[in-house]
Amino acid sequence: MGGLEWLGGGITSVPGILASGIHCGIKSSGKKDLALIYSSTPARAAAVFTSNQVKGAPVQVSMEHIKEGTIQAIVASSGCSNVCTGERGLSDAREMTTIVGELLHVPARHVLVASTGVIGRPLPMDKIRAGLPKLVKSLSPQGGRNAAEGILTTDRGPKEAALRLEVAGRPVTIGGIAKGVGMIEPHLATMFCFLTTDAAVSREALDWALHRSVERSFNRITVDGDQSTSDTVAILANGLAENQVLEKGSRSLRQFTQGLEAIAERLAKLLVKDGEGATKLVTIHVKGAKNHREARHAARSVATSLLVKTAINGQDPNWGRIMMALGKSPAVVQAGRVAIWFDDEPVVAGGQQAPGARLDRVREIMGRPEFTLSIDLGLGTGQAEVWTCDLSEEYVRINATYTT
């Protein structure tokens, strides 16, 4: 990816994209709780939603609106997820798209809506109705950071990324913002990621590129194994780069998708680093599995084990818990063939502690903010990578008291 250049900023680094974020009163803390992303021209859009069977009202409304493939605005709120709120929830979510549509002079069906926060409470619509005109007035080509702040819940801070790359000889920009940070698990758990680009992309191609990028980024992360009812990843492509429209199967689309994957991977890792109570980003790399699917099962079993995650938190080179997590996974594992490294330090060989294993050095590696746990199952050629974080007392503290 020679032509890939990281930029400052996020969604509004993309030409033709305006954004805003304000406090309207959903959060009692006074922090921003409404966000808006607006494309000055109707954009080609694609989206991926939570696979949880209990879907929030905004997810249901956005699933209807995305069908046509054209979206011009995304309105998001934080502090209340509008999930398990019945007919009223659906009508509230619809009303948000209607109000924003009227204010922006676009059809309501060209507006996506997303809400994150506590489940089971109705949105304070009076506050939102009063806030939306202010939100629209605040739209600005420098508003990306405000929007990034407007979607946060227990996140420690906003998450943005932007880059420029050449696609078929023309510069194209891609930007994104994301939020985590509990209920994080592959297959889209409480997280939003909103992406923008000025590339011209066909509908089918945009869908393909988004799914592929999500598969290689957000579907590789896990914080707590829970899966939210509100997850939404959406991309708006407004075509202002005036490149030849990217079509499925083309070399140019693959170039564009490399950039999209890079943005999604960066944002996904930011989510894990900011996992509730997390202090470390750990890459679990499994190779030597019978196939890719089994490698993924094994990596996920290690990445989600509470005993592995607490050992990482305590910088405890307790490799036996990794063996335990491998053994309980649905992947075929033969203990005597397993080898494990922490970064470049061998710890396990042939299913036992490696001769001369330097546990003090492993402890030192585990103290790093980022490290890789490499596992060779010694059975085949399947590989997979999952990104996880440690489990700290802070996670429990945050989640034992979230609604109160």
Next chain:
Amino acid sequence: MGGLEWLGGGITSVPGILASGIHCGIKSSGKKDLALIYSSTPARAAAVFTSNQVKGAPVQVSMEHIKEGTIQAIVASSGCSNVCTGERGLSDAREMTTIVGELLHVPARHVLVASTGVIGRPLPMDKIRAGLPKLVKSLSPQGGRNAAEGILTTDRGPKEAALRLEVAGRPVTIGGIAKGVGMIEPHLATMFCFLTTDAAVSREALDWALHRSVERSFNRITVDGDQSTSDTVAILANGLAENQVLEKGSRSLRQFTQGLEAIAERLAKLLVKDGEGATKLVTIHVKGAKNHREARHAARSVATSLLVKTAINGQDPNWGRIMMALGKSPAVVQAGRVAIWFDDEPVVAGGQQAPGARLDRVREIMGRPEFTLSIDLGLGTGQAEVWTCDLSEEYVRINATYTT
């Protein structure tokens, strides 16, 4: 079960059963770390072991020894699990059965062996060799409690139960001891349970009774979703009650099995109550699922969700997390049909907060040391029950520093 009478004590409440527990030096704390159970006559035996693919050396040896169906002694150690220790581990485990066999004048193959504790370290065999004669000398008909103490790791205290019941007109005694308490998850995670009875039971019948009891007790509990490499549940039936031998399919065997289930359920619940850092025992009862299997999936998804478990810890009536956990389970769930109660207090009806739900009262119920979370999926007649505990900061504290 009119004829069921709870007794004090545990395994040695059963005639013909002796036991002992001593400190030999595996644990640096000075606490007991060796336990022995001995039947004065060769006993019919059955056992269930971990389904983790990474099995400890003692599990592998015991799996060989149980094949014949006759066992006269069980030797167990705590503090070091002898897992992932290769050929040396197997030979150490075998040696323990040989030494105990010689001291007790029984064939080594009639001795089961079990070890629990840290994975990946060799047993300190010099200490064990020196300790075993002392362990055998300490055998006593009052030694049940010592044995119960000798198998503990991070448990807060010993777990024992014993009862007497009539089987085909004759009094029969059943006793048991168990230990937890991390890596606890249905399908046998770090736990031992050793059961004894003076009933005369055929081999096939004993196997059936044990599997059924484990299925309805230990396979219903979860502490942290992890699954140990050492789990062992074994029963010795020495026949001293001189009842007519219980055969599979008989009414008498069903009577006996009711007693065995009662003991196993009591010990399983003691394990959950003593889950690492746990402060509450919560029964998750799901009904209205499409079938039993789906009910179990749904109950387990709720019982293992970190967000549900932290909410229970914080006495936070955050029912949305229960909806989330139901929605992500493999069971079919229609949000609009779900109803939820905390004990007798309705909280969710039709997938939304029940009209007039008294969250203050729910908070009060969640403060109890035991309560039931009832969930009706409204789809069918499938039911299942799982016992879980809360997740506290203490759990993380314990597990972040276990080997160090």
